[in-house]
Amino acid sequence: MAIGVLSLLGFQLVDAAFVSHLGTQPLAAQSFTFPVTFLMIGIQVGLGIAIAALISRAIGAGEIERSRRLGSLVLFGGTAALGVLAVILWFARGLLFSQLGANAETLDLISPYWAVQLPANWLGAMLYFGYTLFRAHNNTKVPGTLMVLTSLLNLALDPVFIFGFGPVPSFGLQGAAIATVIAFFIGLVILCLRLSRENWLSLTELGPEIQRSTGPFATIAGPAMISQLMPPLAAMAATGLIASLGDQAVAAWGLQSRLETMSLMVVLGLTMSLPPWLGHCYGAGNWQRIRALTYIAFQAALVWQLAFGIVMALAAPWVAQGLAGAAAVQDGLVSLIRFMLPSYALLGICMLVVSASNALNWPFRAMLISFARLFVCYLPCVALGVWYGTMTSIAIGALAxxxxxxxxxWITFRVSLARIDEAAAAA
Incomplete structure (x- = not known):
C-alpha cells in the first residue's frame, strides 16, 4: 500500500511540476483546487473507513454473507453520493474559489480545469471504494498495483495533453485533468474485471441489511467523515490565509501540499492497511495483538518520517528548483520543506491514532483528535506565521x-489503552 500511495500521490506532484512550467498563475489556479479536491477525498475516505470497519469486523466474527452485502452497499451507495457532491461543487465553483481568495483572472483559468477535474475526482472515488473492498479482505496487492498503474499512465499522458504531442493539441492546465480522467478510467475497468473474479458481493437481502447496518454505519461514518473533512477545510482556511501574501506564496504552498502527501506515503499506507487488520482483531476480541500492531506502526512512522524529512531538508534547494520555475516560489518552497517535512514524524503518529481509533470503535474520539490537531494545534500556529509575514515563519508555525x-x-491513545486494561482487570 505504501508503494501504491507513493505512486498515486507522486503523479499529483508530477501534475503540479508540469503545470508549474506553464507559469505561476496556472500553478496558483491549480493550487486553489487542491483543498476542494481533498474535500471530496475526505468524504470518500470517511465512507470507506466505515465500510472497511464493518466488513472486517463481520469477517472477524464469521459473518461472511453479511460482509458481501456490505461490499455491494459501499460500491453503489458511495458512487452515487460522490456523484451528487461533484455536481454541487461544479455549480458552487465561483463562490467557493472566490472565497478562497482567487481573483477574476485566476477563476477564468480554474473553470475549464475544474470541469474535467471533477469527473476525474469522481472516477478516483469509484476506484477508492473498490480498493476499500479489497483491503477489507486483507488484499492490498491489487489496489497497490492499480495505484502504480494509474500513476504511470498519468505520468505518460500528462506532457502529451498539457503541452501537446503530434495530433494531440496543447490543452494547458486542463490537459492535466484530462490525463487523470483517462488513467483513472482504465484503472476502473481493470478493477471491475478483477472484482468479477471474487465472491465478495451480494445483491440479496440488501433492504434488511440497510436497516441493520444504518445505525452502526452512521456511528462510524459520521464522525469519520467529519474527521476526514477537517483536513480539507483546514487546508482551505490555510490557503485563504496564505493568499494574502500573493500568488507566489499560494503556488509554493500548493507544491508543499503535494510534497506533504507524498512524503507521508508510509503513514498513509499504514492507515489503509492497518484498520482492516485491527478490525479483524477487534471482532475476535484480541487486544494484545491490537496493541502490538499499533506500536509497530508508530515505530515505523517515526523512523521513516524522521529519516525522509531530514534527507528532504538537506536536498530542499534542488527539490524546489526541480518543481518550481519562478525564483520566488522556489525560495518559499525551500523554507516549507526544511521546517515542515521533519515534523511529519509526529503528524504521522496523530494520523495513525485517528485511523486506529475508527477501527477500534472509538469514532468520536478520533473526530475529537482530528479537530484538536487542526483547529487547536495547526491552524493557530500557521495563522501566527502568516501574521509575521514570511514563508519561513509559516513553516515554523506548521512545524509547531x-x-x-x-x-x-499519543497521550490520548495511551490513556485509552490503559482504560481497556483496567476494564479487563476489573472483569
Missing part, C-alpha cells in the same frame, strides 16, 4: 502545530 498534535494524540 504538528509537534503539538502528535504529542496530544
Amino acid at each position: 502545530g504538528n509537534i503539538l498534535a502528535g504529542l496530544m494524540a
Whole structure:
C-alpha cells in the first residue's frame, strides 16, 4: 500500500511540476483546487473507513454473507453520493474559489480545469471504494498495483495533453485533468474485471441489511467523515490565509501540499492497511495483538518520517528548483520543506491514532483528535506565521502545530489503552 500511495500521490506532484512550467498563475489556479479536491477525498475516505470497519469486523466474527452485502452497499451507495457532491461543487465553483481568495483572472483559468477535474475526482472515488473492498479482505496487492498503474499512465499522458504531442493539441492546465480522467478510467475497468473474479458481493437481502447496518454505519461514518473533512477545510482556511501574501506564496504552498502527501506515503499506507487488520482483531476480541500492531506502526512512522524529512531538508534547494520555475516560489518552497517535512514524524503518529481509533470503535474520539490537531494545534500556529509575514515563519508555525498534535494524540491513545486494561482487570 505504501508503494501504491507513493505512486498515486507522486503523479499529483508530477501534475503540479508540469503545470508549474506553464507559469505561476496556472500553478496558483491549480493550487486553489487542491483543498476542494481533498474535500471530496475526505468524504470518500470517511465512507470507506466505515465500510472497511464493518466488513472486517463481520469477517472477524464469521459473518461472511453479511460482509458481501456490505461490499455491494459501499460500491453503489458511495458512487452515487460522490456523484451528487461533484455536481454541487461544479455549480458552487465561483463562490467557493472566490472565497478562497482567487481573483477574476485566476477563476477564468480554474473553470475549464475544474470541469474535467471533477469527473476525474469522481472516477478516483469509484476506484477508492473498490480498493476499500479489497483491503477489507486483507488484499492490498491489487489496489497497490492499480495505484502504480494509474500513476504511470498519468505520468505518460500528462506532457502529451498539457503541452501537446503530434495530433494531440496543447490543452494547458486542463490537459492535466484530462490525463487523470483517462488513467483513472482504465484503472476502473481493470478493477471491475478483477472484482468479477471474487465472491465478495451480494445483491440479496440488501433492504434488511440497510436497516441493520444504518445505525452502526452512521456511528462510524459520521464522525469519520467529519474527521476526514477537517483536513480539507483546514487546508482551505490555510490557503485563504496564505493568499494574502500573493500568488507566489499560494503556488509554493500548493507544491508543499503535494510534497506533504507524498512524503507521508508510509503513514498513509499504514492507515489503509492497518484498520482492516485491527478490525479483524477487534471482532475476535484480541487486544494484545491490537496493541502490538499499533506500536509497530508508530515505530515505523517515526523512523521513516524522521529519516525522509531530514534527507528532504538537506536536498530542499534542488527539490524546489526541480518543481518550481519562478525564483520566488522556489525560495518559499525551500523554507516549507526544511521546517515542515521533519515534523511529519509526529503528524504521522496523530494520523495513525485517528485511523486506529475508527477501527477500534472509538469514532468520536478520533473526530475529537482530528479537530484538536487542526483547529487547536495547526491552524493557530500557521495563522501566527502568516501574521509575521514570511514563508519561513509559516513553516515554523506548521512545524509547531504538528509537534503539538502528535504529542496530544499519543497521550490520548495511551490513556485509552490503559482504560481497556483496567476494564479487563476489573472483569
